[in-house]
Amino acid sequence: MYDFKGKVAIVTGAGIGIGKAVLMQLARDGATVVSVDLNGENAERVAAAARALGAVALSYAVDVSDEAAVHRMVADVEEKLGRVDILVNNAGLWRCDQGPFVESQSASWKKKINVNILGTMYVTKAVLGGMIDRKYGRIVNLASVAGVYGNKNMVDYSTTKAAIIGFTKALAKEMGEFGITVNAVSPGSINSEEEYRNNTELSFLGRSGSSDECANVITFLCSDAASYVSGQNYLVDGCRKKM
Template sequence: MSDDIAFEQISYSGQVVVVTGAASGIGRAAAELIATRGAKVICVDLNQSGADETVASILKVGGKAESAVLDISDQKKISDLVSSINNKDKRIDALINCAGYPGPTGKFVEDINWDDFQKVIAVNLFGAIWLTQAVLPIMKRQKYGRIVQVASIAGKEGNPKMAPYNTAKSGLIGFVKGVAKEIATDGITINALAPAVIATPINVNTAKETLDYMISKIPAGRLGEPSEVAEIIAFMGSKACSFTTGFTFDISGGRATY
């Protein structure tokens, strides 16, 4: 294979990529990396100023990006945003869904307030489902698409005292497995990613006992970096990821070897 053909597989030149959670952490790192590989990146987040900062950092190095404010637990607003991107840009090549939050930690399941439980499911699971439903008709029309759902090691193994998050992320892994088979002949792949603890602001409010437990489980003996996660996401969202679908990729410093 020539270098040009190999490069073409990981290039995002001419593509429009939607990255949620792009204001911070993994989403920001993924948006910036994918922009350097040629995509126009739509940086979506609840946090407008953070999304604008990501856009500014992409524009500063000559990339293409726009921001959009969205709460991914709002189905109607997801549908409106995806329609407006499609009307303007006429395509969506990849959806990289990094928006999420842990919700209650350090609490036994029976002590978790039901509103808090439902909110975690609404953002981390329903939001992911609604985003997928919104982009699939566009990707089917294009006969091309890549969907990356950032789940968590919590969805594969379960972390104690994080019941809502475990439930949402494991639901997301199951969602990806079945949908992948529905669209396997449409030129679209959908995969999940299960990071262990990554050094981002998401862990700021996590109970110390929960965080210590999660870090102690990582054989590499350190937290992952957002830039390391961005590399695997950039592969999963590219043309190169053409024969793997329904899978949950690992990025856990050796915690999960399956």
């Protein structure tokens, strides 16, 4: 659909779901892709699938909440591939420790903050130096409708995703002069999330979305077709009914 030939793209949380769908779309459209996931086997499995399409693909097992590990990964990518043109920050935590906020534990908050907020910031900062030097970059951060509307019994998760939207809008203003666009995508119920797979009540379209439908929006924002789009948060939620 888009021409990503000559572009190098890092996708975090690429082992399954939306991240996998994004990486495969980028690979099909000619990008050199870097599959990053906490689970190294999943990361390599997706990279191998991209290679089967003819793409150059690397894989890394990285905990994005580990700043030093993130910097090592980005440095290795830049050494091997020369640069990073596109970053999709998809890695995130949401399933663990859901329930009323008054019953929640700070350890759970910190896990989500470390991965969802700090992880996104670590990877972004690591790639920005090269993007600024080249006056080009596409950054897409995965937020959530929970960050827009707030999710009952998911206060900590909702908070982290609202933070990602704020981070995106603020960073876009700093990066504009360097030709770097920064956008967010907020999925609703996506069928990679098991409990929503057959849920027909959450959207006015009467169904859950697919990972590929969400990836379609993300790859658009990674492309030169979106060269004048920055600082935006795209809701991919089928016209959400409720939270």
